[in-house]
Amino acid sequence: MSNQNTVNRELFDEVMVPNYSPSAVIPVRGEGSRVWDQEGREYIDFAGGIAVNCLGHCHPALVNALKDQADKIWHLSNVMTNEPALRLAKNITDNTFADKVYFANSGAESNEAALKLARRWALDVHGADKTQIIAFKQGFHGRTFFTVTVGGQAAYSDGFGPKPGDIFHAEYNNLESVKALISDKTCAVVMEPLQGEGGIVSPTDEFVQGVRELCNEHNALLVFDEVQTGVGRTGDLYAYMGLGITPDILTTAKALGGGFPIGAMITTTEIAKHLKIGTHGSTYGGNPLACAVAEAAFNTVNDPQVLNGVKEKAKLYVDGLNAINAKYNVFSEIRGKGLLIGAVLNEQYQGKAKDFLNAAMSEGLMTLVAGASIVRFAPSLVIPNKDIAEGLARFEQAVAKIVNA
Numbered sequence: 001m002s003n004q005n006t007v008n009r010e011l012f013d014e015v016m017v018p019n020y021s022p023s024a025v026i027p028v029r030g031e032g033s034r035v036w037d038q039e040g041r042e043y044i045d046f047a048g049g050i051a052v053n054c055l056g057h058c059h060p061a062l063v064n065a066l067k068d069q070a071d072k073i074w075h076l077s078n079v080m081t082n083e084p085a086l087r088l089a090k091n092i093t094d095n096t097f098a099d100k101v102y103f104a105n106s107g108a109e110s111n112e113a114a115l116k117l118a119r120r121w122a123l124d125v126h127g128a129d130k131t132q133i134i135a136f137k138q139g140f141h142g143r144t145f146f147t148v149t150v151g152g153q154a155a156y157s158d159g160f161g162p163k164p165g166d167i168f169h170a171e172y173n174n175l176e177s178v179k180a181l182i183s184d185k186t187c188a189v190v191m192e193p194l195q196g197e198g199g200i201v202s203p204t205d206e207f208v209q210g211v212r213e214l215c216n217e218h219n220a221l222l223v224f225d226e227v228q229t230g231v232g233r234t235g236d237l238y239a240y241m242g243l244g245i246t247p248d249i250l251t252t253a254k255a256l257g258g259g260f261p262i263g264a265m266i267t268t269t270e271i272a273k274h275l276k277i278g279t280h281g282s283t284y285g286g287n288p289l290a291c292a293v294a295e296a297a298f299n300t301v302n303d304p305q306v307l308n309g310v311k312e313k314a315k316l317y318v319d320g321l322n323a324i325n326a327k328y329n330v331f332s333e334i335r336g337k338g339l340l341i342g343a344v345l346n347e348q349y350q351g352k353a354k355d356f357l358n359a360a361m362s363e364g365l366m367t368l369v370a371g372a373s374i375v376r377f378a379p380s381l382v383i384p385n386k387d388i389a390e391g392l393a394r395f396e397q398a399v400a401k402i403v404n405a
């Protein structure tokens with residue numbers, strides 16, 4: 001039988017497939033932006049479960065929605081619809097460009113649906129030759145074989161045999177490289193409106209607008225992967241809203257459920273109609289528990305006070321990180337948008353992001369990395385300002401330890 005003595009990090013290596021290398025700490029409880037581990041040690045959470053916990057841990061609105069739905073109905077599958085799914089879909093369509101929603105369980109599945117829809121749309125509307133997908137180097141779209149191949153890091157998609165075909169990679173923020181690949185054979189251009197895993201890279205306005213125009217010229221769909229940027233992360237409900245263009249298909253997951261697994265692919269009626277009955281599906285997509293929690297998360301975040309708060313809190317982070325850098329000179333740049341922030345390590349600390357993450361953990365602070373040389377922060381969108389200050393103080397301790405080592 002398991003108890004706290006036997007359920008430990010060593011057990012992970014014994015019973016888990018070895019595709020992850022989690023920290024030695026096992027958190028057991030969270031409240032807001034504070035987390036406690038098995039030993040009762042407290043941490044401030046600047047990681048947010050990789051941009052998922054948009055309202056921190058155990059936010060009352062989410063806990064109540066989950067408990068309330070738990071007493072009603074848990075699962076029906078797609079042979080029947082359910083009230084939370086319908087309400088959530090209505091909220092999403094009322095607040096975005098989209099008219100239609102397809103629910104999935106994760107970011108990858110939402111992107112899988114988007115890619116299949118783009119291919120099906122092109123086949124129906126333009127014929128069999130329009131199959132090419134353009135995505136971006138360093139992009140990340142999930143780990144199913146289609147999405148990981150569309151992602152721009154061959155290291156993640158190599159080693160599994162023949163890949164899905166007709167996928168090409170341009171350079172982010174380089175419109176010429178998109179022009180060189182796009183043609184009337186392109187069915188979709190797939191991009192993150194801020195590359196997250198690839199290093200917290202914001203697009204220029206000209207680039208995003210140029211990609212939109214190229215898609216229009218070549219009758220290609222523009223697919224925005226907002227799995228990491230969506231639901232308030234950048235200070236807009238969706239990042240496209242701050243970029244002055246509208247995609248044709250958008251995917252959203254992570255923060256959509258605030259910690260309960262859910263994803264969605266959203267689009268217009270004209271495009272959606274090509275996913276006819278039986279063309280695509282999922283047993284769990286639109287599950288009542290997930291949709292009830294997501295409805296609470298979406299509505300709580302979609303509030304001008306919360307969204308403006310993201311911008312104010314982002315400034316606290318940027319100012320705080322710049323102040324740390326003025327003392328210790330470890331970063332070459334602090335970048336990102338809203339509460340998706342990357343602190344880029346300078347020449348001297350290249351490849352050492354993991355060291356900063358580990359040092360922060362020792363000081364009681366949970367952070368993330370984005371690649372080997374960027375420390376990433378994706379905290380709760382409603383993290384109290386005092387937790388930001390305390391967390392930055394802990395981060396400064398961690399930086400000091402590394403610099404003085």
Ligand SMILES: Cc1ncc(COP(=O)(O)O)c(C=O)c1O
Nearest residue numbers: 106107108140141142196227228
């Ligand atoms: C932009 C983007 N798309 C897709 C995914 C994959 O989402 P999931 O892990 O829920 O499948 C991620 C995850 O990090 C992501 O950042």
